[in-house]
Amino acid sequence: MNGEVSLLRPAVSNPATRPELSDTLRASVMARRTQVTELLKKAVSEFGNEITFANSMGAEDMVLTDIILREQLPIEIFSLDTGRLPVETYDLMAEVEKTYHTRLKIFFPRSDTVENYVQSNGINAFYESIDLRKACCHMRKVEPLGRALKGKKAWVTGMRAQQSATRADLPLREFDESHGLEKFNPLSDWTEQETWAYIRMHEVPYNKLHDQFYPSIGCAPCTRAVAVGEDVRAGRWWWEDPASKECGLHVKK
Numbered sequence: 001m002n003g004e005v006s007l008l009r010p011a012v013s014n015p016a017t018r019p020e021l022s023d024t025l026r027a028s029v030m031a032r033r034t035q036v037t038e039l040l041k042k043a044v045s046e047f048g049n050e051i052t053f054a055n056s057m058g059a060e061d062m063v064l065t066d067i068i069l070r071e072q073l074p075i076e077i078f079s080l081d082t083g084r085l086p087v088e089t090y091d092l093m094a095e096v097e098k099t100y101h102t103r104l105k106i107f108f109p110r111s112d113t114v115e116n117y118v119q120s121n122g123i124n125a126f127y128e129s130i131d132l133r134k135a136c137c138h139m140r141k142v143e144p145l146g147r148a149l150k151g152k153k154a155w156v157t158g159m160r161a162q163q164s165a166t167r168a169d170l171p172l173r174e175f176d177e178s179h180g181l182e183k184f185n186p187l188s189d190w191t192e193q194e195t196w197a198y199i200r201m202h203e204v205p206y207n208k209l210h211d212q213f214y215p216s217i218g219c220a221p222c223t224r225a226v227a228v229g230e231d232v233r234a235g236r237w238w239w240e241d242p243a244s245k246e247c248g249l250h251v252k253k
């Protein structure tokens with residue numbers, strides 16, 4: 001199964017990550033920043049310190065990281081390290097810690113579960129069936145997410161409605177039945193252009209794979225570059241049907 005991050009490095013830089021910063025776009029992004037800040041402040045006033053932000057280190061999550069840390073909002077930020085992330089994501093984690101003078105809170109999968117899975121199925125078994133792929137996502141992402149959300153009453157995500165068919169009707173806030181928490185999606189109605197305009201305007205750190213046509217970045221073996229005009233999440237689990245392409249972190253009951 002070809003297509004891993006380290007195998008595909010287009011020479012041309014992705015123009016989508018460098019939108020032209022017109023006055024109209026700048027004004028629109030600043031207005032949206034105010035809306036997001038207000039929503040997050042409202043979330044804090046409702047849920048206090050029982051709210052947490054799941055930072056997957058994607059472009060949208062970098063926007064939220066920047067807003068939360070610059071506004072000094074009392075929202076915990078955590079990330080999941082699946083053990084199979086691209087080196088560029090680890091570089092970004094280090095850059096975020098240096099830029100914002102912070103230490104990321106990182107959750108890892110249970111080592112005994114990973115050892116058993118690999119021993120039984122093989123090191124790259126996720127390519128062999130959807131069940132094995134979902135089992136891998138469950139042990140490396142879903143189970144650690146459950147630990148990260150334990151004791152919380154609300155969580156924040158960087159999902160956008162335009163990212164995929166499975167997110168088309170994404171609201172700004174909703175009750176997440178699968179985790180029993182309120183869920184805030186402050187960037188749900190942002191465009192890709194607004195996301196990148198924010199990053200450029202505020203010099204926010206970002207994953208350099210985005211410049212190489214990786215709009216959505218997950219684990220290295222399950223992510224590849226997309227063609228111009230392709231769906232934003234077409235490079236994730238590209239061998240599967242689009243309707244099944246979520247990792248289990250954002251499923252609805």
Ligand code: SF4
Nearest residue numbers: 126136137140219222
């Ligand atoms: S994205 Fe791939 S490597 Fe990462 S947890 Fe899911 S199946 Fe495993």
